[in-house]
Each structure stands twice: as structure tokens, then as C-alpha cells.
Amino acid sequence: MQSSILNQSIRLNNGVEMPVFGLGVWKTKSGNECVEAVNWALEAGYRHIDTAKIYGNESDVGRAIRESGIPRDELFITTKLWNGDQKNPRKAIEESLKSLGLDRVDLYLIHFPVGSTRKQAWKELEKFYKEGLARAIGVSNYMIPHLQELFEYAEITPTVNQVEYHPFLNQNELLNTCKKNNIVLEAYSPLAHGQRVSDAKLLDIAKKYGKTPAQILIRWAIDKGMVVIPKSVRKERILENSQVFDFKLSQEDLNEIETWNENFRTCWDPTGA
Ligand SMILES: NC(=O)c1ccc[n+]([C@@H]2O[C@H](COP(=O)([O-])OP(=O)(O)OC[C@H]3O[C@@H](n4cnc5c(N)ncnc54)[C@H](OP(=O)(O)O)[C@@H]3O)[C@@H](O)[C@H]2O)c1
Structure with a gap:
């Protein structure tokens, strides 16, 4: 029952269903x-x-999913092409698949828009998609100018753009550009990397719903139509972060949270890349 709730999905522009909620494993040892x-x-x-690939834990993810016994087609696994590998993406995806112990990933992303290599990298990802090595391909850390540039040479529109997104870095123009072009925005660092869970405004809203600040941030991302991937290595938080499908934020509170943007970045800034 729980798993079917957590499996709420969004349809990507190539028809693939992507769960709107998942676990991030950056900095997970x-x-x-x-x-x-x-x-x-x-x-x-x-x-x-x-x-x-750069997280250094693909083989652990592979081990855990194998040991779980969960059928492969019930899982959605994303990995990414690291910057230094953009000149030889085929070697990189082969290494990632080997580490994961999979013959294909569900989503393969260009991790960051490196100016000198992002075009050739995207053309390679298009081949991987056609060959079935990835059920969907996308980008990460692409700002509006990067997307506009990509639209000029892409034969295949990215399914997903994974970027930092939370109420303190509320990139509505980017979100709207993605929506307009049928690209799902996937919110990374949705808890602002854990740095804003004690924010007083957030605590007030959490109290009102009987939820935790992290749950409000995750629900907010889902209510805005995004995919969201909070990270934790603690069992109780992993559970807590998943308990966001039994409530919705009111329009009034959504409007209030819209006023919190500070352009507060916790991760790298792709502007100008
Ligand atoms: N494409 C990219 O360039 C990129 C960049 C950054 C992130 N990402 C992806 O997005 C995922 C999530 O982003 P993130 O790891 O940067 O940060 P995050 O999910 O916003 O926050 C993780 C931090 O919050 C803490 N935390 C987790 N649950 C909590 C809770 N319920 N209450 C209080 N604190 C909590 C975690 O500590 P504990 O682990 O100790 O619980 C950790 O320190 C990453 O793991 C990665 O998969 C992608």
C-alpha cells in the first residue's frame, strides 16, 4: 500500500512514468x-x-536493489554523466551500468553544462536512448540559456532538467520554461541541503499541518508539479521524508511560500557556464 502511494508518477515527454519522489544519495558514503x-x-x-558516477556509490545502489528482490521494472534508477567524462560518454555509461549491475538505467543525465563538451555529450546521450541503454535522457543544472542553446541542436528534447530548487531558491522562470517545453523539473537539494529546516516561517507552517519542516518542503515541490529527491542516511528521516502523500498545502500557504525566495544556493551555480 505504502509503496503504491510513493509510486505516484509523472509522465515524461517520451511516455515513461517517473515516480515524483525518490531518494538522493549524494554524499552518502x-x-x-x-x-x-x-x-x-x-x-x-x-x-x-x-x-x-561522481558520487562513488553506484555499486552500492546496485547491490541494495539486487538484494531487495524488487522486480527491476518497479524501480526507477537515475545516474549521471560526470563533467570529465563528457568527451567519452560511452565509456562512462558502460562503467555506470557495470557498477549498478544493470543493462539500462531509467534516466541518464548530463550532470552539468560544461561549455566545451555539452553539445557532443548530448548527441551521444541521444544515441544511448535510441540503443536502449537509458529509458529516458535529460540534463542537470541547465539554466534557460543552456536549454535554449540545446533546443537548437537537439533531435530529442530532454525529458528532465534536474536543478537545485526549494522555496529559498524558487526559480519560477526556469520552471515555467521547462513546463512550456514539456520538460519535467526535478528538484535537487529540496531541503536546501538541510540548511533551512529551522527557518521560523517554515516551522510555523509545519506546526499548522502537524508535519515536519522537511515534509513541508517536499510536499511543496510535489504541489508545484516537480519531481523531488531528498537525501538522508538516517532510517527515521528516510521514513519521515516519505510521509508526504497524506496532505496538500492550501493555496494560501503556497502563496505565502512563494514570497520566501532569496536566491539562496547551497550547491554549484551554473549561471555563466
Ligand atoms: N545534479 C546535481 O548537480 C545535484 C546536486 C545536488 C544534489 N543532487 C541530488 O539531490 C539529492 C538531494 O540533495 P542534497 O543531498 O544536496 O540535499 P537535501 O536532500 O536538500 O538535504 C540533505 C541534508 O538534509 C538532511 N536531512 C535529510 N532529511 C532530513 C529531515 N527530515 N530533517 C532534517 N534534516 C534532514 C540530511 O542529513 P542526514 O543524511 O544526516 O539525514 C542532509 O544533510 C542528492 O542526494 C542528489 O541525489 C544533485
């Missing part, structure tokens, strides 16, 4: 820490895991 976090998430009903 390779070894027991990552295997346990993914195990706990799968037990709690998560079916979507977001990793990357």
Missing part, C-alpha cells in the same frame, strides 16, 4: 552507509533512487 540507506528507502516504499 560508499559501503554500508549507502546500502543501508537504499535498503531502508526500499522498505519504506521508495522506488526511485538518484545517484551519479
Whole structure:
């Protein structure tokens, strides 16, 4: 029951269904820490895991999903092409698939729009999609100018743009550009990397709903039509972060949260890349 709720999905522009909620594993240490976090998430009903080659834990994600016994087609696994690999994406995706122990990923993303190599990298990802190595392809950290440039040479429109997004970095113009072009915006660092969970305004709203600040931030992302991938290595938080499908934020509170933007970035700034 829980897993079917957590499996609420959004249809990508190529028809693939992507769960709107998943576990991020950046900074989750390779070894027991990552295997346990993914195990706990799968037990709690998560079916979507977001990793990357540079996180150094693809093999742990692979181990955990194998050991879970959950059928492969019930899982949604994302990994990413690292910057230094953009000159040879084929070698990189082969290494990622080997580490994950998979013959294809559900989503393969260009991790960052490196100016000198992003075009050739996208053309390679298009081949991987056609060959079935990835059920969907997309980008990450693409701002509006990067997307506009990509539209000039892309044969295949990205399905997803994964960017930092939370109420304190509320990039509505980018979100609208993605929506207009049928690209799903996937919110990374949705908890502002854990740095704003004690914000007084957020605590007030959390109290009102009997929810935690993290749950409000995750629900907000879902209510805005985004995909959201909070990270935790703690069992109780992994569970807590998943308990966001039994409430919705009122229009009044959504409007209030819209006033919180501070352009507060916790991760890298792709503007100008
Ligand atoms: N494409 C990219 O360039 C990019 C960049 C950044 C992130 N991402 C992806 O997005 C995922 C999420 O982003 P993120 O890891 O930067 O940050 P996040 O999910 O916004 O926040 C994670 C931090 O919040 C803490 N936390 C988790 N649940 C909590 C809760 N319920 N209450 C209070 N604190 C909580 C975590 O600590 P504990 O682990 O100790 O619980 C951790 O320190 C990443 O793991 C990665 O998959 C992608």
C-alpha cells in the first residue's frame, strides 16, 4: 500500500512514468552507509533512487536493489554523466551500468553544462536512448540559456532538467520554461541541503499541518508539479521524508511560500557556464 502511494508518477515527454519522489544519495558514503540507506528507502516504499558516477556509490545502489528482490521494472534508477567524462560518454555509461549491475538505467543525465563538451555529450546521450541503454535522457543544472542553446541542436528534447530548487531558491522562470517545453523539473537539494529546516516561517507552517519542516518542503515541490529527491542516511528521516502523500498545502500557504525566495544556493551555480 505504502509503496503504491510513493509510486505516484509523472509522465515524461517520451511516455515513461517517473515516480515524483525518490531518494538522493549524494554524499552518502560508499559501503554500508549507502546500502543501508537504499535498503531502508526500499522498505519504506521508495522506488526511485538518484545517484551519479561522481558520487562513488553506484555499486552500492546496485547491490541494495539486487538484494531487495524488487522486480527491476518497479524501480526507477537515475545516474549521471560526470563533467570529465563528457568527451567519452560511452565509456562512462558502460562503467555506470557495470557498477549498478544493470543493462539500462531509467534516466541518464548530463550532470552539468560544461561549455566545451555539452553539445557532443548530448548527441551521444541521444544515441544511448535510441540503443536502449537509458529509458529516458535529460540534463542537470541547465539554466534557460543552456536549454535554449540545446533546443537548437537537439533531435530529442530532454525529458528532465534536474536543478537545485526549494522555496529559498524558487526559480519560477526556469520552471515555467521547462513546463512550456514539456520538460519535467526535478528538484535537487529540496531541503536546501538541510540548511533551512529551522527557518521560523517554515516551522510555523509545519506546526499548522502537524508535519515536519522537511515534509513541508517536499510536499511543496510535489504541489508545484516537480519531481523531488531528498537525501538522508538516517532510517527515521528516510521514513519521515516519505510521509508526504497524506496532505496538500492550501493555496494560501503556497502563496505565502512563494514570497520566501532569496536566491539562496547551497550547491554549484551554473549561471555563466
Ligand atoms: N545534479 C546535481 O548537480 C545535484 C546536486 C545536488 C544534489 N543532487 C541530488 O539531490 C539529492 C538531494 O540533495 P542534497 O543531498 O544536496 O540535499 P537535501 O536532500 O536538500 O538535504 C540533505 C541534508 O538534509 C538532511 N536531512 C535529510 N532529511 C532530513 C529531515 N527530515 N530533517 C532534517 N534534516 C534532514 C540530511 O542529513 P542526514 O543524511 O544526516 O539525514 C542532509 O544533510 C542528492 O542526494 C542528489 O541525489 C544533485
